[in-house]
Every structure is written in C-alpha cells, then in structure tokens.
Amino acid sequence: MPADQQTDPFEDRLSAALHQVGGAFDSPRTELAAAGARRGRRLQLQRRTAIVGSAAGLALVGVGGALLVPRDGAPAPQPTSVAASRTATPEPAKTYSGDDVVRTLQKLLPQGKFTKTEARGTGEDLPPLAVGVFDDGKGEGSISLGLERVTSSGTDIDPSAEVMPCPESSQSGYDSCTTESLSDGSAITVYQGYEYPDHRVETKAWGADLVTPDGHHVSLLEWNSPAEKDKPITRTDPPLSPRQLKTLASAAQWRKIIDAMPEEKAPAAAWSTPTRPGEMSGTAILRKLKLLLPKGVSVVSSGSQETEYGYFVVDDGKGHSLVQINVQPGMSDVAGSYGSDAETLADGTRVAVRKEPGEKGGAGVVRWTADTLRKDGLRVVVSAFNTGDQNKDATREEPALTLSQLRRIALSPQWLSDTTTP
CATH class of the missing domain: 3.40.1000 (Protein Transport Mog1p; Chain A)
Known part of the structure; x- marks a missing residue:
C-alpha cells in the first residue's frame, strides 16, 4: 500500500486479499486499490479482481455437483497396481482452463446469461479466476470469482484467522457484514457495501470470502452495474443475495480446481507473517x-x-x-x-x-x-x-x-x- 494513500484497516485486508487472488485488474474500489498496491507490486498479483479483492450463486438446491471437465477432456487418472506403477508412464496432472472455470461458474449461477470478460485456469502464472457480466432478466451486474490456495508456515490453517475480517463499527460504512464458521470447519465472511464509501455514486459492491481448513480460498464480488466503475447502475441490488453468495462460495467444485493448482504457484496468504527483510508485523x-x-x-x-x-x-x-x-x-x-x-x-x-x-x-x-x-x-x-x-x-x-x-x-x-x- 503506498504510504501516502492510506485506508481503514478493513479495506487494507480486503484489498490485500483482492490483490492476492486476482491478477491483472483494478481492485473494486479506488480506496482498495490504494490499500493493496503494495501487495500487488510485491507478489505481482491482482490489480482488479472484483473478488473478495484491485474482491455469484443462487441458493443452489439441486444444483451442486456440476461436473468439471479437465483440459482437453482428459479422463481422470485411474488407480493402478504397485507393480504397474513402477513401469507405467505417470498420468499427467489434471488442469483446468479458464473456460473450465467459467463453465463451472455458469452451471452454479441461477438462470440467466453470463458473458465472460476475463478468465484464467490452473496452468497459468496467476491464480484462477472468472470475471464477467451476469443478467438474470432484472438487469446486468458484474460478477467476479477468484480462487487461490492459502499457505501456512505451520501444519494447520486456521480459517477464522485467514478469512476476510469484518470491519470494526467505527471504521465501517458497510450495510452488513458477518463472519461465521461452517460445519466443515471453513470460515466465511459475507458483506454488503458500496463501491465508494462516501456514496458519491450509489454503486453497491457485495461479496463473500471463504477459507477452508485445507487452505482453499474462494473470493467473490458483485455489483449492481455491468462494471464496478464508470458504468450506469442497472438494478437496485447486485444479482445475488448474501445467502446466494455464501452458497456459491461454499461449492465443492472450487476446491477441486484449487487442488489442481501447482504448489509452487500458490502465493502466500495475503496477511501472512513477515517475509521480507525489515518487514514488521x-x-x-x-x-x-x-x-x-x-x-x-x-x-x-x-x-x-x-x-x-x-x-x-x-x-x-x-x-x-x-x-x-x-x-x-x-x-x-x-x-x-x-x-x-x-x-x-x-x-x-x-x-x-x-x-x-x-x-x-x-x-x-x-x-x-x-x-x-x-x-x-x-x-x-x-x-x-x-x-x-x-x-x-x-x-x-x-x-x-x-x-x-x-x-x-x-x-x-x-x-x-x-x-x-x-
């Protein structure tokens, strides 16, 4: 974060996650971009992720289990005997293309049209994501999804410590923000905020951020406009309710994609312990x-x-x-x-x-x-x-x-x- 462009602490950690996950985009808010520029420069990660972090799913009753198709349609590796494994050619690692990520998102979204604007898969230098415009018949809204792996210097990952925190009341400006633990030990934050804290434009920015005990990190953000900035407001609220954001972020499909990310390409957690000489906690x-x-x-x-x-x-x-x-x-x-x-x-x-x-x-x-x-x-x-x-x-x-x-x-x-x- 450039020291001469400071933000409140919630925005700092929010933007850190945005820069952590996304890649080559502007963050969802100018203030968030300022807060996260330092992380984006050092980690060479996202400038505009529109995911939470420069942060999509209806109550998925009956939708869970959408099939992910590996790149080139390659079948999943089949188990072999110990003897055979000594001579058989190793199966190539499963990968997912940007189109795979988009197709999965489309299957998990409610009925409507999703137009891709950007996507990345697991075989690229930056983490997977899908960014686009969704229209459920009530107006267009921008939606972004980002996937990454949280790493820990220890053996265990504490999701409640890694997930996006809600702001303190004195530093808020958000209509709603909740963080909760799920039955599988994951932690998720769902919030409703605005593109601009001073409401100079009434563009709403809602998001969800989930971390699992295994280090899967799923981040979502949506707007009630076709883009987070410089586009007219097209609907009263973003397309997906907080409950729907929570359901989509929790979908098992994202964890399969994150598991396919090469280990060496998983960046450190956005708020990990100091890693640079002279860096202070x-x-x-x-x-x-x-x-x-x-x-x-x-x-x-x-x-x-x-x-x-x-x-x-x-x-x-x-x-x-x-x-x-x-x-x-x-x-x-x-x-x-x-x-x-x-x-x-x-x-x-x-x-x-x-x-x-x-x-x-x-x-x-x-x-x-x-x-x-x-x-x-x-x-x-x-x-x-x-x-x-x-x-x-x-x-x-x-x-x-x-x-x-x-x-x-x-x-x-x-x-x-x-x-x-x-």
Whole structure:
C-alpha cells in the first residue's frame, strides 16, 4: 500500500486479499486499490479482481455437483497396481482452463446469461479466476470469482484467522457484514457495501470470502452495474443475495480446481507473517506506536494488517482522532516523489510534513502527515485525522497529534529494529 494513500484497516485486508487472488485488474474500489498496491507490486498479483479483492450463486438446491471437465477432456487418472506403477508412464496432472472455470461458474449461477470478460485456469502464472457480466432478466451486474490456495508456515490453517475480517463499527460504512464458521470447519465472511464509501455514486459492491481448513480460498464480488466503475447502475441490488453468495462460495467444485493448482504457484496468504527483510508485523507496529504516543492521549480502539500497517483511534479529551501508520522497507524507489520542500537530515533521511484535506468524503476532515524515508529504503508514514472515522464528518477542529509529534514518531529509532524498547 503506498504510504501516502492510506485506508481503514478493513479495506487494507480486503484489498490485500483482492490483490492476492486476482491478477491483472483494478481492485473494486479506488480506496482498495490504494490499500493493496503494495501487495500487488510485491507478489505481482491482482490489480482488479472484483473478488473478495484491485474482491455469484443462487441458493443452489439441486444444483451442486456440476461436473468439471479437465483440459482437453482428459479422463481422470485411474488407480493402478504397485507393480504397474513402477513401469507405467505417470498420468499427467489434471488442469483446468479458464473456460473450465467459467463453465463451472455458469452451471452454479441461477438462470440467466453470463458473458465472460476475463478468465484464467490452473496452468497459468496467476491464480484462477472468472470475471464477467451476469443478467438474470432484472438487469446486468458484474460478477467476479477468484480462487487461490492459502499457505501456512505451520501444519494447520486456521480459517477464522485467514478469512476476510469484518470491519470494526467505527471504521465501517458497510450495510452488513458477518463472519461465521461452517460445519466443515471453513470460515466465511459475507458483506454488503458500496463501491465508494462516501456514496458519491450509489454503486453497491457485495461479496463473500471463504477459507477452508485445507487452505482453499474462494473470493467473490458483485455489483449492481455491468462494471464496478464508470458504468450506469442497472438494478437496485447486485444479482445475488448474501445467502446466494455464501452458497456459491461454499461449492465443492472450487476446491477441486484449487487442488489442481501447482504448489509452487500458490502465493502466500495475503496477511501472512513477515517475509521480507525489515518487514514488521502489525502487532509489533502497534506496540511501538503506543510507546510513542504523547502523554494525555488514550487509545479507544486499534487494528492492523498482519504486516506493515496499523492504526489507533485515540482521544485526548477533545474527541476521537484516527492515527494511521505505515512501516515499509524497500521503498527507495519512491525517493523521487519527495518534493523540493522536503527536508534532508544529516543521515540522509528525507522528511516531508503536510496538512491536507481528507479523501474519504467526510465533511471538514483534514489529515496531517509526517512522511519519512531513510537511506536504506525504510519508509515510515504517520497520519492523524480530526475524526475517528475518515469516512464520516470531522468531530474536532484538529487531529489529536501535532505535526511535530507525528514527525517525532516517524523518525523514532524504534522502527529500526524488530524489538520493542520503552
């Protein structure tokens, strides 16, 4: 996530999943794209997945069991004896083409017409997906499906920890969001939201995100428009109800396709533990940030991504104020974006401070930011707002932290190590 384009924590993890699964698309919301750009750049995965993550199935009573056809119609391998296996030519691994994925989606959708706009199978560099426009006779709606495999450094996968989380109420803006466990141990999140949090366009974005104990990850997103952006609204709601999204995401057919993905092409979970030198977990970031908050400021709520991002909603007695922080290594390539008014310290660290309007649509919202880039590429950006929720109107005149305090936090040596010191 570019540190100068920050979003709320739910959007961060949502977009991380979008970038994790999809591939070559814009994310379903500009804010989500901003939040996930960092993951998309590093993992070279999705820019517009329209799946949840740049995130389709009617109550499938009597529909389950749609047959998946392997590429080229190859029959499933048959068991052989031990003796025969020593000399027989190994059966080729089953694969599914993009058209296979689309055909499966068409079989699982309710009656209507689905027009493919993009698809990928299991034999490609990026995970499988199917993106298109569905019309059930009540208007066109864009639908996207993405499939991937969640990996874990341990032996077990905890679906409830890997599935898309619902936003905290103070950071929401969604009409509905629920996360539940299924009888097979899977976890699923189903939500109803909007393309734009400020509702400047009333395009609705609904989705479902499912993770199984075996690491299958199914992501869906749909709109009440033929595209997530720049197309007219064609129906009151997206084509599929939350119950229908849940049913489709749970379909066994997707798990067969995910099982056919080559192991080496399964990306790490979108919010896995740190994998890059200098990458810091969200938990460590919050511990460090709490130590650096000025006296007289109390923490009301908090949240983070697994790595590189965290936030506090604080109160200094004058109302809630959102404080966000990004700690990102390997950002030397953005050095040229610091303008001539940026300060250069003796050790080569670049420092830029700024006051600017909020970008989420809340009336009167301002964002104060301290943006620092050290010579080794470590970028620390701290922002404070004059509201506890940047999607809503300002609740105070100024943020709870001054520019000087934000600058001190961003330049703290705390960010130079993985340990937390008082």
